[in-house]
Amino acid sequence: MITYELMLLLRIMPKPELVSTLKRTAESIYNKGGIIRKIENLGTKDMPYKTSVHGVVYNKASYYLMEFNVPPSSLHDILDEYGRDIDIIRRRIYKKAEPEYQECTLHEELQPAPYRKNVQELITQARKLDKPKFQYNTGLDYYPFQK
Template identity: 75%
Template sequence: MIHYELMLLLRVMPKTELKTVLKRTANMIFEKGGIIRKLENLGTRDMPYKTSVHGVVYNKASYFLYEFNVPPTSIDQLLDEYGRDIDIIRRRIYKKIEPEQFECTLDDELKPPPYRKDVLALVEQSKKGDKPKFKYNTGLDYYPFQK
């Protein structure tokens, strides 16, 4: 299954109500055959702009991040169910992209530019781009009719 991230903005409420909302959202994922990998509380803070949902205007929200695995066919159903929940202000599901692994050594970075591997590769690439000189049977090394 694919890794997903669910970003939830919940209305500001007491901890007991917040706990029930988080359980309800987690149970929706479980019902669709998903597995929750991580739940992260990002705190309560002001929203960047006012948002109107279900007839109420919000300017503060509690931010939560779920990391989970679920079949791709159930993503639309989850978004639809979360859209009908009156405690959820905003919801977004993103496909989690794993950061690519790269090798970086300090020894190579401290070398002068002409000795670095990446600079040598650029020099080789520029040499391949040299165009052959113009050759006609006239004995001239240029095209005489060009300005």
């Protein structure tokens, strides 16, 4: 199954109500055949702009991030269910990107700048753009009749 991330913005409420809301959201994922990998509390913050949901205007919210696996066919049902929940201000589901492997280049980066491979490539590109100097066997490095 594909791993997804669910970003939840919940209204500010007491801890017992918050726990019951998170249990409800988790149970809906379980009921659709999903597995929750991680739940992360990102804290209570001001929202970037006011949001009106279910007839109430919110400017602060509790931010939560869930990682879960679920069949792609049930994503629409989950979003629809969360849209009807009055405790959820905003919800977004993203496909989790796989981390790209990057090899370590520390030994190359510790070298002085002129010895690095990427700096040498930049120098060769810059030399290609240099204008050729004028030569008519006059000893001048410019054309004297052109302004």
